[in-house]
Amino acid sequence: MGSMTALRPLDPVALRRDFPLFERDFGGRTLAYLDSAATSLKPRAVIEAVDGYNARYTANVHRGIYTTGEEATAAYEGAREKVARFLNAAESAEIVFVRNATEAINLVAATWGQVNVRAGDRIVLTELEHHANLIPWQLLAQRTGAVLEFIPIDDEGRLDQAAYAALLATAPRLVAFTAVSNALGTIDPVREMTAAAHAAGALVLVDAAQAVPHAFVDVQAWGADFVVFSGHKVLGPTGSGALWARRALLEAMPPFMGGGEMIREVRLRSATWNDVPWKFEAGTPDVAAAIGLGAAVDYLAAIGMENVREHERGLTRYALELLPREVPGIRLFGPRSADERAGIVTFTLPEAHPHDVATLLDRDAIAIRAGHHCTQPLHERLGEPATARASFNVYSTTEDLDRLAAGLRSVQRVFARSA
Amino acid sequence: MGSMTALRPLDPVALRRDFPLFERDFGGRTLAYLDSAATSLKPRAVIEAVDGYNARYTANVHRGIYTTGEEATAAYEGAREKVARFLNAAESAEIVFVRNATEAINLVAATWGQVNVRAGDRIVLTELEHHANLIPWQLLAQRTGAVLEFIPIDDEGRLDQAAYAALLATAPRLVAFTAVSNALGTIDPVREMTAAAHAAGALVLVDAAQAVPHAFVDVQAWGADFVVFSGHKVLGPTGSGALWARRALLEAMPPFMGGGEMIREVRLRSATWNDVPWKFEAGTPDVAAAIGLGAAVDYLAAIGMENVREHERGLTRYALELLPREVPGIRLFGPRSADERAGIVTFTLPEAHPHDVATLLDRDAIAIRAGHHCTQPLHERLGEPATARASFNVYSTTEDLDRLAAGLRSVQRVFARSA
Amino acid sequence: MDDLYRDEILEHYRRPHNFGTLESPDASVEGSNPLCGDRITLMLAVGEDGRVEDVAFTGRGCAISQASASMLTDEIRGRSLAEVEELTNQVVLDLLGIEISPARLKCALLSIDTVKKAAAQVRGAGDAAGA
Amino acid sequence: MDDLYRDEILEHYRRPHNFGTLESPDASVEGSNPLCGDRITLMLAVGEDGRVEDVAFTGRGCAISQASASMLTDEIRGRSLAEVEELTNQVVLDLLGIEISPARLKCALLSIDTVKKAAAQVRGAGDAAGA
């Protein structure tokens, strides 16, 4: 288990050898990939796990009474067990494979929500949320007449816990919030907020899309009811992801999509459902992606998520110190302390729009994200329609950040030209 | 376009070299893979397309203002164009990427259905349908009070067109049927049934999951309103698939899942939607799978779907002739003529249950499917809880079928033992 | 090579023991394996002493599912309900004596799942009556 | 290396031409690019002769979007509405004179999309009045 690993410094330069993208030449340089919060690079172990299924034991799962079919099923269900262990779930039946965090939240809104949420019921969200954790609840509210409430943030992007307490006093049905803000890097106090919600009688959904890649997530310690994440942000393939939920909840929920695999017995006009988690996996699953995700969490577990967290905290501290020193006038968003944030640093330059910054950095083979990062309401709150964001993963180095700082200086020179 | 390709015999033995699974040793033999209707094997071109994205230009799509982000977006949207061309769609905006055919049907039922289907409305299905084209309509009927009606089949598995005409006279809202039965191989008269439905004022959804792999599907010639298929059955990766629908329909449909990508402007309590097809693609798509699907349809287009159809018709004719001759007492299901069926041959032996057949064939490295093939109501109608099924794709050979016949003889010997 | 299916299994499949129904069973349970279409109906008669006095089944399905029902019904005759409920899956696998691949496990275990449900049903009825 | 952003573009970005509002425009259209947050409001005044008499914009966004609006508004002054509506995207790309990557295309074309909508609005109003 990750929590048992002794803390030993992670060597990103050594790990980079596992990521073939760093072998590619970008105008005489490697890519300074600083957009890991959007999607992570993939290690060879993941690429080969996907290849193995595609090349050596391609078969549909749960049905084939032949060698490759049994291998595919074992690999697919084995990946579920790996993910369960990685999250410290009580059992693998609590892991539902989905395409991405977005689908997981939609699944909960459409099944648990449809059955449990009535007109006038309150759902508490936050101003920090990614659109993935907003729109499904807006759609549910439209269908049911539920009311959405929002925990505001302070100027460093922390959730206002007093306001949260006041919202809990209105007895909401559900609190859904992100464990780590993808736009600011803020780490929210998941355990405390979950306990408070439970004390108020609300269920809790945690959007762990930015938490799972960066630290050890222990769903039992969190104590929440639903936890979601995307595989493609944790070194896994696109198309992989998981919903974790307590078994009793899953069992009580109606199905999401209908089709093969999720059924037990089918008649022309009625049907009964399979056991969980398969009840929620209609049709041929993305077998290759799930197997790749299993390889990804194995890779991360071998590194130790505490080491990943330490590494990223170090990079964040380095960036928070380096950028204001090297880049005059840069504005940083989010908590000032690296201890309060994951490996995400968001900023604007006074002279150049984030899009121009990203375009100019690209010519130096530096990849950052510019825009609203799927958090328009948060950007509204920040008073900036767009920001620039650098985000890290295990393969990120201080050299990447040095290149970023130098790149930003050169952007400033372009914009200062003939001014 | 496929329809322009001159008919030239497809050489499956040469094509097998493109499929690495045939390099694997199964006890001194290659695998006689006869379960292509469940999922197809993948050619190297597909495996390498997926690898290319995972190893050389991993990035999220539609957002990154940097080289790899633009490459990923171009490859993803390029795959959409390839699929549009492969289906002869009027434009690529009519192609929505989904995980599989199942998701596509659920999408239509949950969006078009939710808006257009009222209590008492009729939806016409058939007794042939895969669970994927049954359960979503059962769920919709439960939610809306719509009524499901079924076109019966004759003893060879053909749809009863007189009964269909009678059902159309009741003015249904939608007719949803499979172009090719996955259990019997029956090819349904899509064009005629669609025209009749339209004349009766109904929309038409065609489940092309078994049609797209086996013949040239021209959505404009079909004239239907919705067409769905799964990539993993057309040499593409798991996690890929498409819904085709006319643009005007897509534009009028409410969104399916909510999240990033499918939005235009988001406020805390409301949002507006992106253009089609992205309105229906919430969250990070399965970029790798879509790119792999693009490579798969390129591969098939180069072969020419007419040639694929001819090849499979030849194999089916061979099997329909071989099996009754070599395997005493074998019972074959579905139309007697290979012209009326795709590359699928379904059967039972008098002495052995299909599961025992499959287990015994496996020891000879022959992979077939045994069970109800996700068509329980059809099997109820056939009076068999389970059947055995051999199904083909471009790499299938008459030698595979010879091995199957010999394998079935040896199953019969086992069951005759000491009887 | 044919040890995948031992003669004994084929023998039980062709001429299953305890095949039929009971006149007045203490429990009658239907078990099915929808994915395969395997199906058995199992009846149990329990004596004063709490032991399986008689057992019968009818069913349809693959050799593995039907032979395992045939063998297992032999096995439980005379056993106490408590013993029956504590039978492990391994017992059935040992009775079959061949290697069962994961995809066929449900076929092999249909009989024991159904037998245990029947035993629990008798016990439940007894408890309910006693209560 | 800095020809990604020619001096002229930066010049237009810093000191945009036609920046402001019109007193009584014949059309006023807001265009936005939610993904980027680029935004412009464009106003058009059209003379008796159906030609663009005056044009002004306000906005906020990246250099590409704002410079293209600045350059394009210069370009359309004096043109007939029909001409404006027939402008191709290439016109804007030529005005910018730098290579625009696909991801930035929306920034570059925000101005022309908005200008055309404004021209269509004036024409629509005219048609409606004439009808």
Ligand SMILES: Cc1ncc(COP(=O)(O)O)c(C=O)c1O
């Ligand atoms: C006719 C038909 N429809 C739908 C499906 C469902 O496909 P998938 O499981 O890829 O969603 C299948 C595949 O099994 C099929 O054969």
Ligand SMILES: Cc1ncc(COP(=O)(O)O)c(C=O)c1O
């Ligand atoms: C906090 C958060 N939630 C949800 C998502 C949605 O992830 P996906 O697009 O993989 O569904 C993201 C990723 O962008 C995220 O950062």
